[in-house]
Amino acid sequence: QKEVEQDPGPLSVPEGAIVSLNCTYSNSAFQYFMWYRQYSRKGPELLMYTYSSGNKEDGRFTAQVDKSSKYISLFIRDSQPSDSATYLCARPKGQNFVFGPGTRLSVLP
Amino acid sequence: EPEVTQTPSHQVTQMGQEVILRCVPISNHLYFYWYRQILGQKVEFLVSFYNNEISEKSEIFDDQFSVERPDGSNFTLKIRSTKLEDSAMYFCASSEGTGNTGELFFGEGSRLTVL
Numbered sequence: 111q112k113e114v115e116q117d118p119g120p121l122s123v124p125e126g127a128i129v130s131l132n133c134t135y136s137n138s139a140f141q142y143f144m145w146y147r148q149y150s151r152k153g154p155e156l157l158m159y160t161y162s163s164g165n166k167e168d169g170r171f172t173a174q175v176d177k178s179s180k181y182i183s184l185f186i187r188d189s190q191p192s193d194s195a196t197y198l199c200a201r202p203k204g205q206n207f208v209f210g211p212g213t214r215l216s217v218l219p
Numbered sequence: 220e221p222e223v224t225q226t227p228s229h230q231v232t233q234m235g236q237e238v239i240l241r242c243v244p245i246s247n248h249l250y251f252y253w254y255r256q257i258l259g260q261k262v263e264f265l266v267s268f269y270n271n272e273i274s275e276k277s278e279i280f281d282d283q284f285s286v287e288r289p290d291g292s293n294f295t296l297k298i299r300s301t302k303l304e305d306s307a308m309y310f311c312a313s314s315e316g317t318g319n320t321g322e323l324f325f326g327e328g329s330r331l332t333v334l
Contacts, residue, residue, distance in 0.1 A: 206264045
């Protein structure tokens with residue numbers, strides 16, 4: 111049973127669009143989730159984390175957790191070409207972290 | 220801004236050779252990790268290290284892998300006898316805490332190519 115699943119994409123959008131990236135998870139006990147951004151041939155970097163249900167906003171980025179449907183979303187407003195990257199959702203597991211396969215996003219100028 | 224540094228950035232080796240990948244975690248962090256990413260695939264956990272010992276390891280981390288913190292700053296991953304399927308990007312990461320209290324900081328990665 112996969113723990114965190116994502117549509118791998120690629121997802122292409124025009125500059126300025128609102129982007130919605132999604133993950134599903136298998137266990138309703140999971141409460142803490144993270145979104146990482148990974149540029150090509152670079153290490154992942156933490157964008158934001160969210161705990162339990164609800165929204166968390168940071169600039170153009172909003173993370174949302176829907177526990178009833180076991181769905182995690184990342185919204186990017188006013189997307190820029192510099193947002194082109196792979197977005198990974200993750201959750202803690204014991205002393206480490208489990209990553210989804212990532213969704214590749216291209217924002218076209 | 221403090222960062223995790225990794226060397227080498229790229230290493231090419233022959234199958235069966237030993238490889239050591241080096242990492243300098245962020246200085247006040249207590250937890251250290253190695254992850255790997257085969258080209259086009261997901262980031263996979265290999266091992267976590269705390270208080271000078273392995274705290275958790277995955278099925279991938281078999282007897283050919285080992286980790287060491289030889290001094291107060293370096294954290295190394297050794298692959299004893301490399302196989303073709305070890306070709307991947309290896310990421311070192313560190314964090315102050317784990318789970319809900321830990322944010323992972325990754326290095327830029329070491330690309331290993333086994334011929």
